[in-house]
Amino acid sequence: MINSLNQEVDRKLEFIRKTLTETGSIALRLRGTDWFAWATAGGSNTVLLTAETGVAEILITAENAFVLTDEIEAQRLQDEELPANFQMHIYPWADVAQREAFVNQITGSGKVMSDRPNAAERAIAPSLKSCKQTMMSSELERYRRVGSLASEAMTEVLSAAKPTWTEYQLAGAGAEALWARGLHPALTLVAGERRLPLYRHATATGEQIxxxxxxxxxxxxxxxxxxxxRFVCFGSLEPKDDELHQAVRKIEAAALNFCQPGVSLNAVYATLKNAYEQHGYPQAIREHHQGGTTGYLAREIVANPGTSDILAENTAVAWNPSLSGAKIEDTFVVSSGGTLENLTFDANWPSVEVAGRLRPVPLEI
Structure with missing residues (x-):
């Protein structure tokens, strides 16, 4: 396992250094939690879950790969998060200027690329962004594990839910189930019976579900x-709600059928738009974003009419078409030949076949 992580990082460092040469850059500086995880083969610089940047960053040149962090964090990162491909530069927590002096010493007057550039740095090259979104086999192995654990947590929580629970309780139970499996609950949205038809992005409240x-x-x-x-219903689903869920599954199927290597994200968006119209909901696409590519961000790129980015083999996508009171979403990987691997499928959750794929239906309790 350790050797495979080191090999993954070596391949990424090789690509980064090739990009440095092609762009005339002296170094790449990575600050974001997403880029840190990508470059370290799944390592984490996160302490505050809501922060986009963490307690360490990465500096890569043609000769060296450094992790820059302070003396509070260094030992834990070395022991628990970092493969052996990186050298450590440790500075006093109260002296950030020492870190910047080290970076200046390494980079001199050369051009520096960054995922979150300051005024003196340049934006990261598009080729690196594409590389980050195209999963290697070792990344896919980890991704399958994350998807399996997340869907298992979802099934566990909704199977135990009660109509008297508040939305806070359901969100909290979801977060607890994720933490118990070693996953960060980056988002747990909940809408109960009253709020479900009102809001697409329903953050939890103290109402009973x-x-x-x-x-x-x-x-x-x-x-x-x-x-x-996922949805849970205590009793049988009302016919009008069942019709909404059926429509959402058919709309999603149109997008999933179109997700193949070489297809642009705006083309998938247009497919979704047409599907909404064909099913009698011409305004629905304006009422919620439709998803897009995923991976080291919940959405790497949100699809819209202007996103011309091209899907590639081993790119992950998560579409979430919705209507007022119904929604569907899973995380898929675009495989060769246009097949899709569902990373968040759980055989213990009820499903129906739609366009040759098993898709989730509301759990009726």
Whole structure:
């Protein structure tokens, strides 16, 4: 396992150094939690879950690869997060200027690329962004584990839910189930019976969930995001609600059928737009974003009419078409030949076949 991590990092360092040469840059500086996880094969610089940057950053040149962190964090990172491919530069926590002096010493007057550039740095090259979104086999192994754990947590929580639970309780139970499996609960959205038809992005409240509820996860493990949505209904689903869920599954199928290597994200968006119109919901695409590519961010790129980025083999996607009171979402990987691997499928959750794929239906209790 350790050797495979080192090999993964070596391949990434090789590509980074090739990009440095091609762009005339002296170094690459990575500050974001997403890029840190990518470059370290799943390591984490996160302490504050809501922060985009962490307690360490990476500096890569043609000769060296450094992790820059302070004396509070260094030992833990070395012991628990970092493969052997990196050297450490440790500075006093109260003297950030020492870190900057070290970076200046290494880079001199050369051009520096960064994922979050300051005024003196340049934006990261598009080729590196594409590399980050195209999963290597070792990354896919980790991603499958994250997806399996996240969907298992979802099934466990909604199977135990009660109509008297508040939305806070359901969100908290979801977060607890994710933490118990070693995953960060980056997002746990909940809408109960009353709020479900009102809001697409329903953050939890103190209301009881009532007869039905939606739970949404963005679960992060080894830096990778598993995104999924499920519904629970106490009793039988009303016919009007069942019709909404059927329509959403058909709309999603149109997008999934179109997800193949070489297809642009705006083309998938257009497919979704047409599908909404064909099913009698022409305005629905304006009422919520439709998802897009995922991976080291919950959404690497959100698809819209202007996103011309091209899907590649081993790119992860998470679409979430929705109507008022119904939504569907799983995390897939685009495989060769246009097949899709569902990373968040759980055989213990009820499903129906749609366009040759098993898709989740509301759990009726």
């Amino acid at each position: 009532g007869r039905q509820a939606m739970l949404v996860f963005c679960a992060r493990g080894w830096g990778l995001y598993a995104n999924l949505t």
